[in-house]
Amino acid sequence: MNLHEYQAKALFERYRIPIPSGQVAMTTAAAVDAARTLGGDTWVVKAQVHAGGRGKAGGIRRCKGVDEVAAAAEALLGGRLTTHQSVASGLPVSQLLVESATPIARELYLAALVDRTVGRIALMASAAGGMDIETVAAATPERLLVTHVEPVIGLMPWQARRIGFWLGLDKAQVAELGPLLAGVVELLVAVDASLVEINPLVITADGHLLALDAKVNLDDNALYRHPDLGEQRDPTQEDPRELAAAAHQLNYIALNGDIGCMVNGAGLAMATLDLVKLQGGAPANFLDVGGGTSAERVAEAFKLILSDGNVRAVLVNIFGGIVRCDLIAEGILAAAREVALDVPLVVRLEGTRAAEGLALLADSGLALETATSLGDAAARAVAAARR
Template identity: 50%
Template sequence: MNIHEYQAKALFEKYGVPVPKGAAATTPEDFVTALAQLPEGPTMVKSQIHAGGRGKGTFTDGFKGGVKFCKTKQEAKDLAGKMLGNTLVTLQTGPAGRKVQTVYFTVASSIKKEYYLAILLDRATSMPVIVASTEGGVEIEKVAHETPEKITKVLVDPAYGLADYQVRELIFKLGFTGAEAKNAGKLIRNLYNCFWDTDAAMVEVNPLITTPEGEVLALDAKVSFDDNALYRHPDIVALRDLNEEDPKEIEASKHALNYIALDGNIACLVNGAGLAMSTMDIIKHFGGTPANFLDVGGGASKEQVVAAFKIILGDKNVKGILVNIFGGIMDCNVIAQGIVEAVKEVGLKLPLVVRLEGNNVTAGKATLAASGLTLTSGDTMADAAQKIVKLVA
């Protein structure tokens, strides 16, 4: 689960990670009250969407920049008016962009130097890793690729936690001295506590900055959480912004279906994440484009299949459907009955290819054949994929 920058910064403050003073607003009326909390002077206005590259983004009405520096609060108020309700397109949003429903005002800090700091899971060692660099405010992937020596990684032993010598190592590598070193040390430790306590999947501060006054501040904040651990963090679940999620994905999660919308025109309905991914791949392999990832899980019911059909048909780009089920334990006949019921209920007009294999497959195929529905059956994944690609072409 992702949260907005303003929410992440509030969380940081709770854990003692200093951030520039700021206030969020969701309506033009709120602008005044939000800005009243900030001192007079240079102010930043930042569009709040769950995607990176906001500063370099462009709004669909042509207005450039989802993050703006303003000399005065009045200017900030004016620019916020241009962002709120407008749709921002960045490298990460896709061409459709995201509607800005919250803007965040912050004090514009004077920057002495920019750094990079993140904490995430290192999969190779199964330990948390702190990643830091003297190259902040730029794409870290680029730094890692071009100047890997400028990146420091510290693995944290989960049995012991973050050790003092490790914090010192980071401080020395980043070149902090004096008051900055003391402040940075405190910030790193508090950020680690925030990561660990909240079951975060990642906390990223880019840039982390120093000011001429010796302060060390998180100028930006990107935080995501481990979905598996949300059950023990109701306060974090409360930060979920449904506006940032695809309505079809929200509907799917209500039926315990795993759905991700994509750009293509062949919808797929599959059991199992690995099989669902490779069903998308095989569609592409034979020249088609998948409209979605959809995993109905290991024990899908008739109701879930019906719900799944409704969701994939809610995507107006869909021109055909491929159902690929390997019923290991799951009864293929139950799936077949679900398909028949769903097709009748939603009045399907699009081409449908069904590939069923596994437990009780003969009965499943008989159910489909006896239903009178116009559908094509595929014997293998390859056969089914080729058929649906041809049908939508």
Template identity: 60%
Template sequence: MNLHEYQSKALFADYGIDVPRGQVAFSAEQACAAATALGGDRWVLKAQSHTGGRGKAGGVRVVEGLDSVAAVASELLGMRLVTHQTGPAGLPVSGVLVEEVRPIARELYLSALVDRASARILFIASEQGGMDIEAVAAEQPEAILTCSVDPVVGLQAYQTRDLAFAMNLQGAQVAALGRIMQGLYRLLLDKDLSQVEVNPLIVNEAGQLLALDAKINIDDNALYAHPDLVELRDLSQEDATEAAAREHGLSYVTLDGEIGCMVNGAGLAMATMDMVRLHGGMPANFLDVGGGTTAAKVAEAFKLILADDKVKAVLVNIFGGIVRCDLIAEGVITAVKEVHVAVPVIVRLEGTNAEAGRTMLAESGLAIIAASDLDDAASKAVEAARA
């Protein structure tokens, strides 16, 4: 789960990390009121959307005068912001962050994330922050600095100093970076975050460090422990089908293909998608119904797959270990009848009560294509989608 910039900055402030003064607005009138409250005659308006690259896409604008605030806010609000991270459809903008303008002497980069390979929190930094940080990482990997935190002793002062010196910070800036890193470290641990990013972390005209931007990604598996964060979720920024799947306890990821896949178990799901590609097809989704699924959950999964109008065939591949294949068959039959499926359905069942499940499907009177094994199922699904 991601947070908007204004939400992330509110958490930053709670942990002692300096951020520019600003207010979020959901209308042009609110934007003008926010600018008036901040004072001055120049402000930054930032489209609130869960994507990077907003500046290059026209989602960050510096304006002068309240008339310009109203005009730019009206332009940003309601638009779909398209960046290199969103795809051609873009993401909707329903809020605008109005901030004071802070002069920039230097732009730095700083982030902290959970590094699964080392099972530690890893800080990543660079003295070349800003919109082109991806290019810096690709073209000048030596400019990317890292700091791994031992979970037993936590983030140490010498580590923050080493990173500060490597970023060419001096004097009070060294201690300031230490406070920011300690704040990010506590925030990441307290809120069960998977990543937090500051890009850019600026040095202003007075030599002070300030988080000019803020991005937070929360581990979905820990949301049960943070109801306050759940309330910050903006479903308009998420794939509607994936959000609906989550409500039914299903693991679903939308893809660009034409063959809908319904499988139990993430590993088997990946293998099924690989087999579809091997036979020349393209999966329309990743969908894991889980090991202890029910007929009702299978029916809901089927409906989610068929909600994608690109789907030309559905491949159901179930191994009955914990789950019984006859329950899966019942769910498939229920879903096909309820949704009035107009595309071919290929089903491969193996494991507990597999024979009973196959019998139920054969006697259902529905146009369901049976498959003997995974290779056969993938081949038939690709063939059916091309017909």
């Protein structure tokens, strides 16, 4: 689960990470009031969306005078912002963060994340702040320092000093960096975050450190421990199909292809997607209906796949262990009765009550193909999508 910048900065304040003065606004009038309350004559108006690259897309605007604040708010609120990280149609802008403008001397990058390969927290730092860190890591990896923190012990003072001096900070700034880094690590652990990122972390004109931006990604599996954070979820920033899937306890991720896939089990789903790609096709989604599914849930999954206008063929690949293949067939038939099936359907059923499931489908009158193996099913689905 992602948080908006203003929500992440509220957490930053709680963990003693310095941030600019700012206020959230949902209307143009509120944005102007926020600027006047903050004082000064220059502010930054930021669209609150779950995507990076807002500045390049016009979602972050520096405004001199309240008239420019009003114009920026009017232009952004109620619209959609498209960045290189968003969907093509963009994300809706319903909230703005108005902040006092910060005189900047340098921009740095700082992030903490869970490194599962070593079972530790990875602190990443770079002097290339304000840039896409993926580009920095790929093109100039020597500009990225990775420091591993043992979660039981926590951040050691020498690690903070090493990062500070590597970034070229002076002695006073290194002293500021220690508590800031400790706060980032403490925050990551306390809220079960998978990522805490500051890009950029700036050195202000008067030599102090300030988190100019904030990004916090939470582990969905731990939200039961943080109901207050779970309530901050913004469904308008998420794919409505993924939200519908979650409501029916389905694991669904939208992709960019044209072959809809319904599979049981994450491993089998990944193998199915790989074989579709191997056959020259492109999956439209990852969809795991789970091991203990029901006919009703399968029907919802099937309708979810067909709601994607890009789907030109559907591949159902079920291995019946816990789940019964005849229940899968009943779910497909229930969905077909509610939603017009106007794309080719390829079905592979193996395992528990597979013969009964295939018999139900054969007697249904649906125009479908059955496959004898996973490779055969993938090849048939790719061929069907190309007709």
